[in-house]
Amino acid sequence: MRNFSSDFRRLIRSLTVVSAITLSSVGVIFGQAVPADTSKTATPAAAGAAAPTGDATAGEALWTANCVSCHALNKRVLGPALAGVNQKYNDEAYLIKWIKNSPAMIAAGDKRAVAIYEEYNKAAMSVFPQFSDDDVKNILAYIQVEGDKKAAAPAATDAGAAASTESGGISDFMLIGLIAVVIIAFLVILVLNRVIGTLERLLLKTDSKVLLEEEEELEGETKDRFAVVKKLAKNKKFVFFVVLAGVITLASFGWMGLWNTGIQTGYQPVQPIKFSHQLHAGTNQIQCQYCHSGAWKSKNASIPSLNVCMNCHKYVQATEKYDGEISPEINKIYSALDYNPETQKYGENPRPIEWVRIHNLPDLAYFNHSQHVKVAGIDCQKCHGPIQTMEEVYQYSPLTMKWCINCHKETEVKYQDNAYYDKVIAAHDKIKKGEKVTAAVLGGLECGKCHY
Known part of the structure; x- marks a missing residue:
């Protein structure tokens, strides 16, 4: 107890020193505090910006429906980044003419139109005859407003950081709070010191015989408990019952383990690309055979090659969901193919995607997809479950011999x-x-x- 008291007193002295240092530091900081000059944090407006004449709110809907598949505001996709296009050309009539029918301007030999056409690998922009002049003005207004927001965001961040740096001071509320905390800490230290002293005096007056008697009683109880265990161990009927129950339990678990060996129902590994069947087969209603063409004509359903993915994703990049950036999952396809989406050219270092197989039959079993899909006309969902609702694919059926035999017993042959x-x-x-x-x-x- 004396050792504990000494250690506790050392702790109190350390806390006292730390509190004193804290108070000194607060005084120094308060003395050096400099009020912030908020007059320097204002961001000047961009000079010479072309004022949009359309409705940015109406233009947002048109932008999302017609433009995001090829353009982003601050990044080149299939077409150029469009932020600042109003200031760059400063000719609303020219932009309206270009957006509605750029191929006609290229054919007419317009120098700026031809230059853009050549710069972007002669990829002609789609024609939008359904757009009125007001529609195009609305789109340009949306580009102007959103482009200004994204340009102003970094400036605002820098201004906030500068204001924080220039202020450098501590408010009165913070200073009073720190002083109050230190005072409370001193009071707690004094109270604890008194409590420790009182406990020491009480413990010294306690009769040590009481503690010894309690320890003897506890030892006696422990011995009694072990005695009960030893008595049960000498009972042959009890030991036989325990052994028999253990053997039955272990045999049951062993039998269930052997019976379920090789059954992987619910197996759902993490794939290198988060491919969503719910999006492709469910929302977009893409037929299974478009990607798994082997299921219609061969034993294996086959894993689609990346050129099948690029049939769509050379243009579909989901930039509208990632603030103008290409989806990170689609970028994985580009990376595997060594494909540059800006130049639309392939490199010389492609590599395969290492997909993790989910449905795996033993080598002794022969299964032919075309026999079931083409000849029998069985839907993919019969074996693979509601694949069109799966965000991540998992093994739906057990694929055991019993499961296959039951299916063969129940399925009617359509021979006509x-x-x-x-x-x-x-x-x-x-x-x-x-x-x-x-x-x-x-x-x-x-x-x-x-x-x-």
């Missing part, structure tokens, strides 16, 4: 107007007539019967 079963039906007709039927008639000469 099905060329695959024509030979089978013809063979049955021959059998009914008593004619000879060979294995070749039933498709025994097909390579896949032996080689797969």
Whole structure:
């Protein structure tokens, strides 16, 4: 107890020293505080900016519906960045003419139009005959307003930082709060010091025999508990029951583990690209065979190559969801292909995407996708579940032998107007007539019967 008291007193002395240093520091800082000069933080307005004549609110809807797939405000996508286009050309009539029908201006030999056409790899801008002059003015007004916002944001940040640096002082409220905290700390230290002294006196007056008796009682109880355990260990019937229950429990868990070996229902690995089937197959209603073309004509459904992705994502970049920037997941496709979206050219260092396989049958099982998809006409959802609702794909079905056999027992064969079963039906007709039927008639000469 005396050692504890000494340690606690040392702690109190340390706290006292720290508090004194804190008070001194506060005084120094308060003495050096300089009031901020807010007159220097104002950001001057951009000079010479062309005032938009349209409605920026109406222009936002037109911009989102017609422009974001090819343009961003502050970054080149398929077309140039459009922030500041009003100041650059300072000719509203020319911009209206260009936006509504740029190919006509290029064909007419307009120098600025031809220069832009050449700079962007001769990628002609779409024609918008549905736009009125007011529609184009609204779009230009939206570009002006949003471009000014994005340009003003860094300036505002710098001004805020400068104001913070120039102020450098401490408010009266902060100073009073610090002083109050230090005073309260001193009071707490004094009270704790009195409490420690009182506890020391009380403990010294306590009879040590009471503590010894309590320790003996606790030791006695511990011995009694071990005695009960030893008594149960000598009971053969109790030991037999415990061993039997343990064997049954372990056997049950072992049987369930063996029965579920290789079953991966619900398996959902993390893929290198967050590809959403819900977006592509659900919202956009893209057919499964567009990407997995092998399911229609071969054993394997096949993983689509990246050139299939680029059929759409060379133009679809989801910039409207990332403040004009290309989606980070689409950028992963560009990176794998060594593709530069600004120049629309491919490099010489492409690499494959390392997708993680989800549905995996053992080598002893033969499964043919075309037999089920093309011949039987079974929907992909029969085995893969509601794939059109999955943000991340997971294994929906157990894919066990029992599951497949039950499906084969329940599924009705649709042989009418099905060329695959024509030979089978013809063979049955021959059998009914008593004619000879060979294995070749039933498709025994097909390579896949032996080689797969």
